[in-house]
Each structure stands twice: as C-alpha cells, then as structure tokens.
Amino acid sequence: MSNRTFTMIKPDAVGSNYIGGILDKINAGGFKIIAMKYTQLSKEQAGKFYEVHSARPFYGELVDFMSSGPIVAAILEKDNAVADFRTLIGATNPAEAAEGTIRKQFAKSIGENAVHGSDSDENAKIEGDFFFSMTERF
Ligand code: DAT
Ligand code: MG
DSSP: OOSEEEEEEOHHHHHTTOHHHHHHHHHHTTOEEEEEEEEOOOHHHHHHHTGGGTTSTTHHHHHHHHTSSOEEEEEEEOTTHHHHHHHHHOOSSGGGOOTTSHHHHHOOSSSSOSEEEOSSHHHHHHHHHHHOOGGGOO
C-alpha cells in the first residue's frame, strides 16, 4: 500500500474560487502536499489522461469539460492515501456524496464534480507522473 495519491481541482471548482476551501479540507483531512501546479489541459492531454474512459458515453463531455479551464494538480501524502482520499472526496455524483465530503460541499453535478482522486496505487503513480517531472517533487 502506497502513501501517495494524485488529485486535480477541476475547472468548475477553480472557476468558482473554491481552490482555497478545497485545499483547507485536504490539509484538515491529514494530507500533505508533495507537489502542486496550476495549469490548463489541452483537449488532447485531457483525452489521454481519461483514456481509460474512452468507451464510456460521457467521454467527449468529460474531455471537453476537463480542458475548458484551469485546474490545480497535486500529489498528496498520507498513510492509506488512495482509499482515504476517495473517502474524503465522496461519491462521483454529489447527490450521493456523504455529508462532510469535498464533493458534497463543492461539486455541481456528476460531470462537474470539483475534484479528481486516483482509484488505485498504480493509477496514482501514473497520474502523478503525467503532471510532474522528477525535479517537481521529492
Ligand atoms: P470518479 O471521478 O469518482 O473516479 P469515474 O472514474 O467513474 O469517477 O469517472 C471519471 C469522471 O467522469 C467523473 O469524475 C465525472 C465523469 N463522469 C462519470 N460518470 C459520469 C456520468 N454518468 N455522466 C457524466 N459524467 C460522468
Ligand atoms: Mg475515477
């Protein structure tokens, strides 16, 4: 079990000025920020990041949304990081997200749901490597 996960604050949340509020909840949840950047994905980059979902009906909408505005990408550290961060962000659909979760508080809809969280140790590594070079983290 790895102690790192990867997150993005998505364009809906950045556009609503929720970066500070979301980072507060991340820190309050016991996660340490190992690397962080503010950037915007091209359509091609968003398509590659979400390639695993390319057969799903919402893929086009997802890629358009994720490249529609700036995002904050970060690598986070905590014991049991992947599972604990999925608990902190809540269900994909904010209507089903538990009280106190980031998506419950900040997400607009199932598509525009404020944050990404890796779903496995393997993907946390792949996703962190997608955004950060060796000199951008330690
Ligand atoms: P999660 O982000 O909770 O890991 P996922 O990996 O199943 O969810 O899907 C990736 C993203 O795709 C999700 O954060 C928002 C979007 N998405 C998922 N299901 C959707 C749906 N039914 N309609 C629109 N967008 C959806
Ligand atoms: Mg996922």
